[in-house]
Amino acid sequence: MSTTTHSQTRVELGLSVLRTEKRDWIHRKSIGLITNHTGVDATLQNNYRLFAEAPECRLSAIFTPEHGLWGAVQDGIAINKNPNGIGVNDENSINVPVLSLYGQSMRPTANQLEGIDVLVYDMQDVGARYYTYISTMLYAMEAAADCGIAFIVADRPNPIACNAVEGPVLESGSESFVGIHQIPIRYGLTIGELARLLKAERVPSCQLKVAWMHGYKRAMGFDDTGLPWVPPSPNMPTLTTATLYPGLCLFEGTNMSEGRGTTKPFEYIGAPWCNGEKWAGHLNDCRLPGVRFRSVVFTPAPVSETTKYAKQTCHGVAIHITDRERFRPIETAVQMLSTLTTEYSDQFAFKASHFDRLAGNTWLREALSNGNSTDSIQGQWMPELQKWQNRATQYHVYQ
Numbered sequence: 001m002s003t004t005t006h007s008q009t010r011v012e013l014g015l016s017v018l019r020t021e022k023r024d025w026i027h028r029k030s031i032g033l034i035t036n037h038t039g040v041d042a043t044l045q046n047n048y049r050l051f052a053e054a055p056e057c058r059l060s061a062i063f064t065p066e067h068g069l070w071g072a073v074q075d076g077i078a079i080n081k082n083p084n085g086i087g088v089n090d091e092n093s094i095n096v097p098v099l100s101l102y103g104q105s106m107r108p109t110a111n112q113l114e115g116i117d118v119l120v121y122d123m124q125d126v127g128a129r130y131y132t133y134i135s136t137m138l139y140a141m142e143a144a145a146d147c148g149i150a151f152i153v154a155d156r157p158n159p160i161a162c163n164a165v166e167g168p169v170l171e172s173g174s175e176s177f178v179g180i181h182q183i184p185i186r187y188g189l190t191i192g193e194l195a196r197l198l199k200a201e202r203v204p205s206c207q208l209k210v211a212w213m214h215g216y217k218r219a220m221g222f223d224d225t226g227l228p229w230v231p232p233s234p235n236m237p238t239l240t241t242a243t244l245y246p247g248l249c250l251f252e253g254t255n256m257s258e259g260r261g262t263t264k265p266f267e268y269i270g271a272p273w274c275n276g277e278k279w280a281g282h283l284n285d286c287r288l289p290g291v292r293f294r295s296v297v298f299t300p301a302p303v304s305e306t307t308k309y310a311k312q313t314c315h316g317v318a319i320h321i322t323d324r325e326r327f328r329p330i331e332t333a334v335q336m337l338s339t340l341t342t343e344y345s346d347q348f349a350f351k352a353s354h355f356d357r358l359a360g361n362t363w364l365r366e367a368l369s370n371g372n373s374t375d376s377i378q379g380q381w382m383p384e385l386q387k388w389q390n391r392a393t394q395y396h397v398y399q
Contacts, residue, residue: 010226011215014155014192015041015122018211019050025152025209026057029117032108032149034063034101034140037071038124038230047122047154052094059096060116065123065136066102067233074234074304075260078103102132106177107139113147122154124232125191127162128246129170130178130358133232137191138180138198141206150207155192157213159222159229159242162188162398166246167330168381169388170360179360184381184388185330186246189395190216196395216398221324234303235265244319247329250337253355253365255348256316257308261300268298269336270316272309273347280317282339290327293317334364335374342371 018025031051033039039047052059067073080103099112108119119140125133137153144151167185175181181202187194192210199208222229222239231237236245241264248266251258259268270276276295283293296318302310317336321327340348350369356362367377 010042011157011213011220013041013227014153014211014213015039015047015050017214018120018122018152018154019054022209022211023056025150025211026051026054026118026120028056030058030060030115032061032063032113032116032119033059034065034119034121034136035123036064036067036069036232038232039122040228040230042227044228044230048096049094051120052096059094061097061099061112063099063101063108063112063119063140066132068100068102069098071231071233076306077304080104101136101140106136108143110143110147113143113149116149118150118152119144120152120154121191121195122156124156124230125158126232126236126242126245127158127160127186127188128249129167129180129183129185129187129360130249131232131245132177134191134194135177135180137195138202141195141198141203141208145203145206148207150209151195153192153195153208153210155190155210155213155216157216157220157222157225157227158188158190159239160186160246161221162190162193162218162396164188164328165385165389165392166328167385168359168361168364169384174356174360176357178357184385185360187388187392188218189392190398193392193395193397196397197392200395210397212397218396218398235260237263237265240321241266243321243324243327244329247331247333248319250330250333250355250358253351253358254337254340255308255351256340257298257300257314259298259300261303261307261310262298264298264318267319268296268314268316269319270296270298270314271347272312272314274315274344276315276317279339279343282343283317283336286335286339288328288332288335290321290323290325291332292320292322294320331374331378334368334377337368338371338374338377341368 079100165188244266259265280293
């Protein structure tokens with residue numbers, strides 16, 4: 001793992017900037033806050049309490065993404081009911097509606113936005129296209145534009161840094177809630193920069209403002225920012241998990257366990273029929289940059305109805321990042337998948353529709369199934385990735 005080089009000074013979050021330099025944006029405004037448990041300041045105070053106690057504005061509603069307000073709900077589970085208030089048993093309770101954007105409706109409705117002057121988006125993303133918080137942001141931007149409501153993003157770091165992009169760009173016509181726009185899997189923008197791009201390319205009528213961070217640089221990993229890490233979702237416990245996630249999430253679209261139900265989601269990949277020692281040896285022979293593999297045995301706990309191989313002993317590999325700056329999660333995942341299609345052609349299988357939804361195309365699965373080399377696969381996504389870099393650069397704010 002690369003060492004910290006930037007953490008001598010702490011990055012100032014967009015939340016702090018919004019509440020100080022840009023407080024006129026929310027002065028005498030009724031606020032709808034889109035957030036979850038990650039919406040904390042540098043001292044771990046919750047943003048909803050900060051807004052509720054601020055004399056210059058009124059917190060009118062809280063909107064929550066997948067996993068709910070407290071990040072306790074497992075992936076893919078709809079949340080149709082939320083408590084009516086926060087801390088209702090606390091003498092300092094904040095009694096505002098808490099409304100789910102991952103249930104009966106994926107976007108704020110006109111009725112829910114009645115009386116709200118501005119939507120504020122403030123929660124931690126992970127920098128991968130299929131992480132649904134960015135989909136929630138786009139839908140909320142569209143709803144705000146439809147209702148003539150201003151939309152503010154309080155910017156936060158991209159935890160896996162902004163100086164690298166990877167993977168295929170989502171093809172037009174392959175959009176879904178885990179692929180909201182034509183961007184690559186690892187898109188290399190902060191959430192505020194992405195909002196600027198989405199305004200330009202999808203919602204030009206959105207009244208967007210971004211409270212930019214101070215002291216942030218594109219090459220920073222989250223541990224370079226001096227900020228406290230709060231796990232963004234149940235299966236994203238550490239920065240290492242987030243670093244692996246853009247590539248290893250593709251295993252959700254296969255019959256391999258991606259480590260859900262263990263303490264190392266996306267760090268452990270395996271199945272009951274896999275030979276971990278053989279697979280680890282083969283992968284280490286590939287000499288992929290910034291990573292090593294070791295054999296591992298694990299038994300997933302049944303954390304949800306969709307947990308693969310719950311209570312079954314799985315054999316596979318543990319992924320160890322040795323150099324974060326050189327490590328390429330999507331290249332690594334493609335090589336892992338390639339070896340499985342060759343070595344375990346009778347047992348390994350894609351869940352075609354889900355894998356294609358994650359990949360944002362059908363050609364990646366087909367190329368892997370046909371035994372195409374990993375170099376040729378990467379060569380296939382490079383032209384569109386280069387176009388993406390040219391598109392995205394104009395929305396960069398940080399150096």
